[in-house]
Amino acid sequence: MSASTTARRARPAKTGAGHGRSRPHYGTHIFLTVMAVMWMIPLGWALFTALRPKADTDKYGYFSLGGAFNFDNFAQAWTQGGFPRYFMNSLIITVPTIILVLLCSSMMAFAVSRVNWKFNITLLIMFTAGNLLPPQVLATPLFEMFKLIQLPYWFSDSGSLLNTYISVIIANTAFQIGFCTFVLSNYMKALSADLTEAALVDGAGIWRQYVSIIMPLCRPAIAALATLELIFIYNDYFWPLLFIQSGDRLPVTTAINNLQGTFLSNYNLLAAGATITVIPTLVIYLALQRQFVAGLTLGSSKG
Template sequence: MSTLANPIPRTTAAAGTTRTSGKRHYGTHIFLTVMAIMWLIPLGWSLFTALRPKADTDKYGYFSLGGTFNFDNFIQAWTQGGFSKYLLNSVIITVPAVLLTLFFASMMAFAVSRVSWKFNVTLLIMFTAGNLLPPQVLAAPLFEMFKHVTLPYSFSDSGNLLNTYISVIAVDTAFQIGFCTFVLSNYMKALSSDLTEAALVDGAGIWRQYWNIILPLCRPALAALGTLEVIFIYNDFFWPLLFIQSGNRLPITTAINNLQGEFLSNYNLLAAGATITVIPTLIIYLVLQRQFVAGLTLGSSKG
């Protein structure tokens, strides 16, 4: 009889544990739902404003549902702001900057996490500490340095690094390497050391260990970081505006300035322009969503 009576309290205890965990998840879901709504409200409001003609907004007010809804503001913003040209400039800046950042960061992460030498921890601390420095502090020194770097006029119409894509690509790469190195080094440390030890026994050098063994295993982490870096660099407004004086080389984030009126601002048109700039990053995130989530959650179940 005592043996048959034992399963009952176990079932009750399991049910109690399920209820407790359910309550915890219930609170978490409420918090995440509230945060998601708070993040989506500005985007939804911009889209709502962009779909309304300015005349209807002036007539009924911004907090109203009256009037018509169409895509005229998007068409006008695209043509008036020259978004096609500025979007190409953003691609020219973003793609090389992201590829260079991931390449250099992966090499640095391999050096500080998979190779035992004297300064690996010191270098990792230096790269991590660099993320604590506000980029704006280096704006004036970098501007002066680029101004005094002489280049042939066949390469740069300014005779220096200013007003070139290279200046923006170099600065974006430099400021993003620290963050990517920190993330990739932690990811590489979780990989088994037997992989590189076996390759070393077979005669594989450092480059072969990095390129053929470790780097392919880091694809989820590289995909997650690549998605983040595309968003970070694509949305960068400060560095292009500082280093590029020629309007035909500015990225798409600065094209919204072309929609500003001299005496009056059409906020419906500005909302349409801002929404257009969001679309490329949204598409990239949706395409790489599975790899992005896998890269963030991989290794979370390890003890």
């Protein structure tokens, strides 16, 4: 009798909320499913339209399943739109911009989060406040400023920063540094202060702490920011259209303009061109999805 009583007492107590099991969040799942479907409808509709010849959509209508399905619109858009050249222009603009943004923002985030000095909070507020200013407000001042900066003609055929890749790189870098500094500074503040203190005792300077200790620990956050910045800069349409006048230097987001007719628009061809521009960012996001999600969810739970 005493042994059975002791065994019953030794059993763990049952928790009130489903015996320790988490309750299913049906509302959250339904909301996320609906939002995912809403986001996928435009992409799916563009792909569906791009796979149909224009003659079939004119005959049966866009809201129909009649006619053939092929990749002729993609081949025509690739050659007519000049996508190989425009993809190279986007690569020339996007890659240096991402490197500069992550380098400058990581150094600034290290300065305001890991170093105790007088103006660290003030500078962080200034960098963050810069994101609240619409880019269109600075369009005219930046255009006039770049026009007045004199450069040799062997470097710029306009004699200024206008009509160069550098102008777009500078504008995108300046407008993206604030956001990345804010994210990285918060991430660096969550790291233990004992790491840099131990390195300082061992004789490591500020640069050594930044390169050898903090930056390796920030790889998930940097991977997430690199993915976001790639999408932001690659899809940017405003700054290249403002600063670049030569059509052969425009990024791929403007290549769709070459598919526009003078009096008639082939929407099937335009849908194929739009789908082609989406493919690089979609592939890169899927390739870096694990690092992207890990960088966003780090620090969301404790214990």
